[in-house]
Amino acid sequence: MKNEDKKLYERAMKLYGDGNIDKALQICEKAISYNMKNSAAINLKGLLLYMKGELKAATDTWKVNRDFNDNSISKGYLRDSKQDENRLIAYKQALELIKELKIREALDKLYFCTESDFNLINVYNALAYCYIKTGDFVKAEQCINKVLSVSKDNQAAMDNKKLLSEFNVEKSSGKAKKILVILVATLLLVTVIWRSYEPIMKYINETVKINNKQEAVSKKDKKEEPNNKIKQDDAKSKNNENKSEENPLNSNVFDTKKLLSFIDSKDYNQINNTIENINKDSLDINHRNAYDKAYSLMQNDGVESFYKQGTTYYKSKDFEKANSEFLKAYKYSSQTYLRQHVQYMLANSFEKLNDIENGCKYYEEYVNENRENAQKDYMEESLYKLAILLKSTEKEKSIKYAKELVKQYPNSIYNNSAIKEILK
Numbered sequence: 001m002k003n004e005d006k007k008l009y010e011r012a013m014k015l016y017g018d019g020n021i022d023k024a025l026q027i028c029e030k031a032i033s034y035n036m037k038n039s040a041a042i043n044l045k046g047l048l049l050y051m052k053g054e055l056k057a058a059t060d061t062w063k064v065n066r067d068f069n070d071n072s073i074s075k076g077y078l079r080d081s082k083q084d085e086n087r088l089i090a091y092k093q094a095l096e097l098i099k100e101l102k103i104r105e106a107l108d109k110l111y112f113c114t115e116s117d118f119n120l121i122n123v124y125n126a127l128a129y130c131y132i133k134t135g136d137f138v139k140a141e142q143c144i145n146k147v148l149s150v151s152k153d154n155q156a157a158m159d160n161k162k163l164l165s166e167f168n169v170e171k172s173s174g175k176a177k178k179i180l181v182i183l184v185a186t187l188l189l190v191t192v193i194w195r196s197y198e199p200i201m202k203y204i205n206e207t208v209k210i211n212n213k214q215e216a217v218s219k220k221d222k223k224e225e226p227n228n229k230i231k232q233d234d235a236k237s238k239n240n241e242n243k244s245e246e247n248p249l250n251s252n253v254f255d256t257k258k259l260l261s262f263i264d265s266k267d268y269n270q271i272n273n274t275i276e277n278i279n280k281d282s283l284d285i286n287h288r289n290a291y292d293k294a295y296s297l298m299q300n301d302g303v304e305s306f307y308k309q310g311t312t313y314y315k316s317k318d319f320e321k322a323n324s325e326f327l328k329a330y331k332y333s334s335q336t337y338l339r340q341h342v343q344y345m346l347a348n349s350f351e352k353l354n355d356i357e358n359g360c361k362y363y364e365e366y367v368n369e370n371r372e373n374a375q376k377d378y379m380e381e382s383l384y385k386l387a388i389l390l391k392s393t394e395k396e397k398s399i400k401y402a403k404e405l406v407k408q409y410p411n412s413i414y415n416n417s418a419i420k421e422i423l424k
Contacts (some may be wrong), residue, residue: 108337403420
């Protein structure tokens with residue numbers, strides 16, 4: 001890179017680092033106009049457009065770098081951006097859901113969008129708005145700061161910041177009122193307890209007298225007690241056996257207060273540890289109510305938390321920990337948009353751990369569940385993996401999946417010599 005080219009690129013990088021994304025774009029354009037061989041400036045321009053949500057402009061920029069300069073980084077960007085069409089669809093769907101005030105559903109769509117930096121500014125502005133509406137002000141502030149770190153003059157982020165400030169004032173005022181109410185309620189409670197103390201003590205004294213009289217009578221029947229006790233113990237034992245048969249998981253019934261505290265603090269690991277082996281049908285109404293709240297939270301938020309943690313471990317090549325997180329996400333994923341992503345990553349992590357049997361199990365499950373899915377993001381890869389992994393052990397299945405790949409995706413990059421070899 002020539003000195004002038006290098007200076008322009010470094011200037012664009014500094015502007016980007018300072019949160020001046022639009023000015024950084026202008027400098028990139030200037031650098032590229034001077035020298036089309038400035039691959040670094042072309043890649044940066046594509047990345048900035050990518051974060052602004054201009055997918056076609058970004059990919060067109062990287063294609064120029066790929067074709068004109070044979071740039072490997074652009075090739076990587078283009079490869080990684082294949083799933084972003086789906087994220088763009090999910091973002092647009094999220095905006096419609098926000099208009100309909102379906103905030104929780106909108107959040108589900110936006111979580112998927114955060115898996116890459118594509119459309120970062122718009123996605124995190126939408127997330128901030130949703131978090132403000134749900135009262136999660138800490139997360140809202142984090143999202144606003146993320147946008148401002150890239151585009152410090154972004155109007156939507158500034159509007160969200162103002163809205164957040166207004167809500168925080170209301171929240172603080174509300175806290176003061178709550179504290180006053182709690183103090184008054186506490187004083188009333190102390191008064192009630194004090195006034196109740198005298199009649200309670202009187203009741204206790206009378207009870208003691210009655211018990212003393214009954215003690216004298218019970219001594220008379222003491223000789224008969226052993227036989228009666230044996231009979232009673234037998235009856236209790238049988239009764240307990242029956243209860244145990246009716247409800248074999250009674251010993252695992254959880255502490256409701258603890259579970260509710262885990263729900264309040266969104267401690268997903270503790271919630272999972274508490275409810276994972278519980279038979280819901282064995283619970284009474286109070287335990288079931290707490291269980292349902294916990295399970296609902298895990299479906300709405302827990303899946304996303306475990307999935308994100310799993311992808312973090314996966315990227316750092318800690319496949320064992322990644323697999324553990326994906327398994328936890330999988331348990332609660334059946335009704336969520338993340339289901340197919342969890343299935344695929346779970347299969348992939350098992351494969352990385354050389355557990356081919358379980359890897360194929362989840363690849364097959366993904367294929368079977370998503371054949372009719374309009375957004376079957378990993379179908380080509382999954383069919384290819386099954387054809388290759390089952391080649392030595394289950395030849396018929398291997399051929400079946402190879403044929404499906406060729407038929408459904410004739411132009412796929414996975415339709416290669418390895419597949420042709422299987423279909424010979």
